[in-house]
Amino acid sequence: MKKLLLDVDTGVDDAQAIMIALSSPNVEVLAITCCHGNTPLDNVLKNTLRVLKVCNKLDIPVYKGFSKPLLESKRNAGDYHGMDGLGDVPDPDAPGVELLQKEAAAQAMVKIAKQHPEEVILVATGPLTNLAVAVQLDPSFPKKLKALYIMGGNNDSRGNTTVCGEFNFVADPEAAHIVLDRYNCPTYIATWEFSCRSSLPWSFCDEWLSHKSEKANFMRKITALSMKKARSAEYQKEVIAGGGFNPCDVFALAAAVDDKFIKEKDEVAVTVELDGKHTRGMMVLDYMELLQKQHKVFIMKTVDSERLKKMLIKAIN
Numbered sequence: 001m002k003k004l005l006l007d008v009d010t011g012v013d014d015a016q017a018i019m020i021a022l023s024s025p026n027v028e029v030l031a032i033t034c035c036h037g038n039t040p041l042d043n044v045l046k047n048t049l050r051v052l053k054v055c056n057k058l059d060i061p062v063y064k065g066f067s068k069p070l071l072e073s074k075r076n077a078g079d080y081h082g083m084d085g086l087g088d089v090p091d092p093d094a095p096g097v098e099l100l101q102k103e104a105a106a107q108a109m110v111k112i113a114k115q116h117p118e119e120v121i122l123v124a125t126g127p128l129t130n131l132a133v134a135v136q137l138d139p140s141f142p143k144k145l146k147a148l149y150i151m152g153g154n155n156d157s158r159g160n161t162t163v164c165g166e167f168n169f170v171a172d173p174e175a176a177h178i179v180l181d182r183y184n185c186p187t188y189i190a191t192w193e194f195s196c197r198s199s200l201p202w203s204f205c206d207e208w209l210s211h212k213s214e215k216a217n218f219m220r221k222i223t224a225l226s227m228k229k230a231r232s233a234e235y236q237k238e239v240i241a242g243g244g245f246n247p248c249d250v251f252a253l254a255a256a257v258d259d260k261f262i263k264e265k266d267e268v269a270v271t272v273e274l275d276g277k278h279t280r281g282m283m284v285l286d287y288m289e290l291l292q293k294q295h296k297v298f299i300m301k302t303v304d305s306e307r308l309k310k311m312l313i314k315a316i317n
């Protein structure tokens with residue numbers, strides 16, 4: 001049984017990732033920690049609880065993390081995910097925040113890793129603020145993890161938020177820098193460009209959303225707004241390799257739960273640019289080994305889309 005700890009900024013694709021984790025038979029989700037990102041933290045908390053409710057898993061502990069980045073000004077992605085982060089289709093019966101744990105997210109992360117040494121797989125699908133603080137609280141935290149999977153950064157200088165910066169890293173560049181420097185556990189990164197190139201055909205997406213179940217209804221509702229945007233000619237022009245359905249965060253989660261999902265990957269040392277006028281928040285890949293960093297990460301290159309499709313279908317049935 002894989003033990004997962006999810007650090008999320010629940011937006012639409014985080015919701016999809018959480019639902020895959022919850023429907024994977026070989027996975028136990030130990031806890032979910034929440035961070036600012038796609039939408040303000042209060043929305044992230046509510047959205048996470050809504051997802052757990054529809055999956056009948058409100059017993060999974062949810063922790064409140066940071067509501068803002070370490071130094072950067074706050075930003076969110078309301079234009080894509082909706083102002084509430086989940087497609088602007090409010091649920092009048094949404095679970096109340098009294099269900100949240102009292103302990104702070106970063107502290108809980110450290111505690112959970114201590115309870116299950118070298119067993120916990122951490123999947124981070126938002127800005128990395130909670131992870132950056134967790135390693136300050138306990139410098140040995142990364143070593144206690146089995147692995148870390150991140151959706152974030154870019155590997156081809158192609159951004160989706162700044163010219164060459166991806167949202168999660170640009171939203172908290174210092175946090176991303178700390179994590180890439182100090183997390184010395186096996187680390188897998190699903191970058192923005194990789195996720196675009198691994199997009200699924202819209203025909204699959206249409207079929208996927210035509211399933212009939214309570215979870216499928218929920219998915220149809222929360223995705224409607226972002227799907228409309230993603231399918232627009234204007235958006236498709238911005239993305240890479242012809243576009244398609246790109247559930248970014250799902251790639252990191254799928255790799256964490258399924259060892260056969262990644263087909264090809266690069267192993268390389270990485271860091272994050274903190275200074276550049278146009279490049280702040282951009283991930284830098286050191287293929288020439290000029291930085292002489294000991295620790296290398298795995299950059300995902302190709303994946304098995306058929307396995308992903310099966311996971312997405314299972315998640316809503």
Ligand code: BDR
Binds near residue numbers: 160
């Ligand atoms: C990332 O930014 C967010 O909008 C998505 O949820 C994903 O985590 C893609 O750049």
